[in-house]
Amino acid sequence: VVSYSSDKTIRIGDIASSNQLCVLKGHSDGQQIQILEGHEYTVTAAQFSLDCSKIVSSSLDNTIRIWDVSSGEQVNLLYGHLGPVNTVQFSPDYSKIISCSNDRSIRIWDASSGTQLQLLQGHLNGVVGIHFTPNGLNIISYSNDATIRIWDVVSGQQIQILEGHTENINGIQFSPDGSKILSYSGDNTLRLWDLLSGKQLQVLEGHITRVTIARFSSDGSKIVSGSADNTIRLWDVSSGKQIQVLEGHSSVITGVEFFSNDHKILSSSRDNTIRVWDIVLEKKIQLTGGDLGIIMDVKFSPDGSKIVSRSNDRTIRLWDVESGRQIQIFEGHSSFVRGVLFSLDGSKVVSYLGDGTIRIWDILSGKQTQLLRGHYGTVTCAQFFSDNSKLVSGSSDNTIIIWDISSGRQDQLLEGHSNSVNRVKISPDGSKIVSCSDDNTIRVWD
Structure with a gap:
C-alpha cells in the first residue's frame, strides 16, 4: 500500500507481513527501511505505475517525484513548474506523466527518464484539473480562467479551446462513449462539447445559480444536474432541452446519481434529506422514518436495492430504494459516526466512530454482530478486503489495524505514521495497503 501525507513524505508497506517497506521522509516509529527526503510541502497526488514498481507524486513545493517502490529511493525529480502542482497522472500506457499547476502550465514528462517532453501553455489562470482522453492521444484541462482546452500529446499543441463559461468550472465528465465532454460551472450553466471538433453542442440553461454537480446516464442519453438553487434538473443530451425539474429540496444539492437502470435518481442535499425520484412516473420518494438529523453521507448497496445513511444523531439507517421505506435503524453508537460502508x-454494514470503535451490523436482523475495539482515537477510514473476510481501518491514533471479520479480532497492527491516518486503500490484488496521514507521508504496507 502507498500513502501520501502533509508530512511531506510517501510511505510504502507490505500487507502480508505488515512491514513498512519505505518512508518518503521520516518517522520516529515503525520499521523504517528507507527514508526518502524530498517534498517540502503537502503532497497533492500520488499514483502507482502499471507494474507497481514506481510511484509518481506531486506537491505544493512545485515538484514531481518518481520513487522506486522496492528500494524506496527517489528515482527522478521533475522540476520545472513555477507554482504548486495541483495533480499528476500517468498516461493510459504509463509511458508518460502529465502535471498541472497554479503557474498556468501543463507539462508532459517521460516516465522512464523524467525528461520534460512538452510544455503546454495557454491558460490564463491556474490549471485545476487534467485528464487524458481514453485513447491517450489528447489531454483535457480546465482552469480558473473558465476555459477547457484540448491538447495533442505528441506535439504539445493546443488543438481546441472551449470557451463559453463565464465563471469557474466546477467539474467535467466524459460521456460513456467518450465522444463528448460535459462541463458545469458557477455561471449557472452546463455545456456539452464535441471532443473531436471542440464544438459546443449544447448550452443547458435553467438553473438560477451555480451548478454544483452533474452526471451522465449510463447510456449517455440524459444528464442530471444539481444546483445551489435547490433543484435537480434532467436534460436530453441530443436536444439540450430540459426534460424535468425535480423540486422538493430546500437547500443546496450536494449529490446526484442515476440508478443502474437510469429510471430513478438519488439526490442528497444540505436540507438533511435523501430523495429518490422516479423520472418515468415523475414521482418523488423521500426517504422517511422519523427525525433523521443532519444526514452526513449516503451509500448504495452493491446491488443498488438499498441505501445506508449516517446522521449526526449517532444513528445509521437502512432504506429500501424502491419504496423509500426505512428498513432498519442501527442504534447504540456511543459517539459521532464518522463513516459507514456496505460489505462487498x-x-x-460497518460503522466507524469517534470513540475508536468499529461496529458490524447484520442487514436482515438489524443486530450488531461485532464490536471491534483496538484504536485509541477516532476511526477515520475503513475498507473491506475483496473476500469480505477482513477489514482495514485507520485512526487518529496514528495506527492502521487489519481485522478478522468472523472473530472480530485484531489480525495485524501497522505502526509507523506519526500523526493521524486519514485514508487507507487496498491494492486490487489485496497484497498491499496504502495509507496517507497528517504527518505528510504516504506509506505502503505488505
Whole structure:
C-alpha cells in the first residue's frame, strides 16, 4: 500500500507481513527501511505505475517525484513548474506523466527518464484539473480562467479551446462513449462539447445559480444536474432541452446519481434529506422514518436495492430504494459516526466512530454482530478486503489495524505514521495497503 501525507513524505508497506517497506521522509516509529527526503510541502497526488514498481507524486513545493517502490529511493525529480502542482497522472500506457499547476502550465514528462517532453501553455489562470482522453492521444484541462482546452500529446499543441463559461468550472465528465465532454460551472450553466471538433453542442440553461454537480446516464442519453438553487434538473443530451425539474429540496444539492437502470435518481442535499425520484412516473420518494438529523453521507448497496445513511444523531439507517421505506435503524453508537460502508456482498454494514470503535451490523436482523475495539482515537477510514473476510481501518491514533471479520479480532497492527491516518486503500490484488496521514507521508504496507 502507498500513502501520501502533509508530512511531506510517501510511505510504502507490505500487507502480508505488515512491514513498512519505505518512508518518503521520516518517522520516529515503525520499521523504517528507507527514508526518502524530498517534498517540502503537502503532497497533492500520488499514483502507482502499471507494474507497481514506481510511484509518481506531486506537491505544493512545485515538484514531481518518481520513487522506486522496492528500494524506496527517489528515482527522478521533475522540476520545472513555477507554482504548486495541483495533480499528476500517468498516461493510459504509463509511458508518460502529465502535471498541472497554479503557474498556468501543463507539462508532459517521460516516465522512464523524467525528461520534460512538452510544455503546454495557454491558460490564463491556474490549471485545476487534467485528464487524458481514453485513447491517450489528447489531454483535457480546465482552469480558473473558465476555459477547457484540448491538447495533442505528441506535439504539445493546443488543438481546441472551449470557451463559453463565464465563471469557474466546477467539474467535467466524459460521456460513456467518450465522444463528448460535459462541463458545469458557477455561471449557472452546463455545456456539452464535441471532443473531436471542440464544438459546443449544447448550452443547458435553467438553473438560477451555480451548478454544483452533474452526471451522465449510463447510456449517455440524459444528464442530471444539481444546483445551489435547490433543484435537480434532467436534460436530453441530443436536444439540450430540459426534460424535468425535480423540486422538493430546500437547500443546496450536494449529490446526484442515476440508478443502474437510469429510471430513478438519488439526490442528497444540505436540507438533511435523501430523495429518490422516479423520472418515468415523475414521482418523488423521500426517504422517511422519523427525525433523521443532519444526514452526513449516503451509500448504495452493491446491488443498488438499498441505501445506508449516517446522521449526526449517532444513528445509521437502512432504506429500501424502491419504496423509500426505512428498513432498519442501527442504534447504540456511543459517539459521532464518522463513516459507514456496505460489505462487498451487501450482507453487512460497518460503522466507524469517534470513540475508536468499529461496529458490524447484520442487514436482515438489524443486530450488531461485532464490536471491534483496538484504536485509541477516532476511526477515520475503513475498507473491506475483496473476500469480505477482513477489514482495514485507520485512526487518529496514528495506527492502521487489519481485522478478522468472523472473530472480530485484531489480525495485524501497522505502526509507523506519526500523526493521524486519514485514508487507507487496498491494492486490487489485496497484497498491499496504502495509507496517507497528517504527518505528510504516504506509506505502503505488505
